[in-house]
Amino acid sequence: MDKIVKIIIILLLIILLVFGVMGKFDLSYFKTKLIFDNDFNEMFDSIKILTDSLDIKIIKSNNDKVNVKIYDRDKDKVLVKVEDNTLIIENNIKKTNLFFCFGKREAIISLPEKEYNLLIETTSGDILSKIDFINANINSTSGDIKLNKVNDLNVKITSGDVIVSEVNNITIDSTSGDIEIGKVNDSVNINVTSGDVDINDLTITKESNIKSTSGDVDINKSSNDIYCNTKTISGEIKVNNNDRHANYELSIDTKSGDITIR
Numbered sequence: 001m002d003k004i005v006k007i008i009i010i011l012l013l014i015i016l017l018v019f020g021v022m023g024k025f026d027l028s029y030f031k032t033k034l035i036f037d038n039d040f041n042e043m044f045d046s047i048k049i050l051t052d053s054l055d056i057k058i059i060k061s062n063n064d065k066v067n068v069k070i071y072d073r074d075k076d077k078v079l080v081k082v083e084d085n086t087l088i089i090e091n092n093i094k095k096t097n098l099f100f101c102f103g104k105r106e107a108i109i110s111l112p113e114k115e116y117n118l119l120i121e122t123t124s125g126d127i128l129s130k131i132d133f134i135n136a137n138i139n140s141t142s143g144d145i146k147l148n149k150v151n152d153l154n155v156k157i158t159s160g161d162v163i164v165s166e167v168n169n170i171t172i173d174s175t176s177g178d179i180e181i182g183k184v185n186d187s188v189n190i191n192v193t194s195g196d197v198d199i200n201d202l203t204i205t206k207e208s209n210i211k212s213t214s215g216d217v218d219i220n221k222s223s224n225d226i227y228c229n230t231k232t233i234s235g236e237i238k239v240n241n242n243d244r245h246a247n248y249e250l251s252i253d254t255k256s257g258d259i260t261i262r
Contacts, residue, residue, distance in 0.1 A: 032103030035078060036070040042082040046117040047109070051091045054105050055143075056120065058129040061110040069108040115151075126160075144177075161195075169206075178215075188250075196257075202226075202250075209251040216257045226250050230259045 044066075049056060054072070061067065068080050072091065079090040089107060111131055118136040120127060125143045132149040140157045147153070149166040159176045166183040174192040181188070181199045187206040190197055196215045203223040210217055216235070222228075227246040230237050235258040242261075252259050 032071050032073055032105055034069060035072050035075040036068060036080060038068055038080065040066040040068070040082055040087070042066075044082050044085050044087050044116075046086040047089075047119070048086050049089045049107070049118075049120045049122070051089070051107070051122050051125065053124040054091050054107055054122065055125045056107050056109070056122070056127045056129075058109045058111065058118075058131050060130055061112050064112050065110075066112065067110040069110075071104060071106045071108075073105075204248050204250060207249055207251075209253070211252075212254040212257055214256045215254070217252050217254060217259045219261045221262060224248070228252060228261050230261075232257065232259055235259065 047058075066087065068087075068089065070078055070080070070091065072078065077092060079088070081088050087109075089109075091107070105125070113131070115132050115134045118129075118133045118138070120138045120140070122139070122143065123141045127138065127140065127143060127145045127147075129147050133147070133151070135152045136147065136150045137154045138145060138157070140155075140160060142159045144161045144163070145155065145157065146163045147165065150164065150170075151168045153164065153167050153170045155162055155172045155174070157172070157174050157177060161177045161180070162172060162174065163180045164170065164182065166185070167181060168186045170181065170184060170187070171189045172179060172192070174190075174195060176194045177192075178195045179190060179192060179197045183201040184199060185203050187204055188199070188202070188208045188210065190210045192212050192215060194214045195212070197210055197212060197217045199218070200220045201223055202219050202221065204226055225243050225246045227244050227249045228239050228242050229249055229251045230239060231252070232254040234256045235254055237259045239259070239261045
């Protein structure tokens with residue numbers, strides 16, 4: 001039955017495309033466009049975004065105003081409001097009965113420069129932020145995540161890369177995707193099934209751990225005295241200046257992958 005439904009959908013797509021090219025059918029209904037563009041005067045400390053399929057871009061505002069732009073197809077299915085000191089954005093593709101569309105589905109949020117709290121739950125879509133956050137909690141099924149500076153970051157992702165410029169405390173649970181962190185200041189707890197872990201500058205003041213089933217772990221520089229307790233089943237281990245009497249321990253466990261700490 002599932003195969004029959006898929007075949008029917010594919011045939012409908014082909015028919016729509018053919019008639020659209022011939023000018024027999026108006027495809028503008030399926031094209032994304034600017035459906036929401038609004039400034040907000042209310043101040044808030046938190047941002048909550050709930051969406052099934054939407055790219056999210058958070059940027060610095062050119063003025064003191066908050067602006068939200070959303071590019072999609074159906075304006076009636078979008079909810080944007082400020083409530084309980086929180087900017088709330090909801091956009092659920094399942095409610096639109098939309099099985100395809102042309103163009104990029106995207107939310108662009110422009111914020112005055114300050115630190116916010118962030119909560120994002122999304123099924124599919126990339127996340128890009130150039131704003132610093134106090135706390136950020138992100139739950140994503142599919143899509144890349146790129147963040148600036150975060151104090152406490154918690155990410156749960158099924159498929160997609162995670163890139164963070166600087167973080168104090170970070171927890172990541174990833175099934176598939178590479179993890180790249182510029183600087184860690186306090187603690188790191190990473191569990192990844194398939195993907196490399198790359199940390200440029202590591203400082204820990206708490207017990208930390210990195211677990212990987214398949215992928216390399218590479219730490220370019222450790223800025224304080226730590227003991228790296230490493231174990232791998234299939235891979236090479238290279239650790240410089242490992243101090244067993246250090247105050248803090250970093251445990252690194254891989255099943256298949258090299259461990260390199262410079």
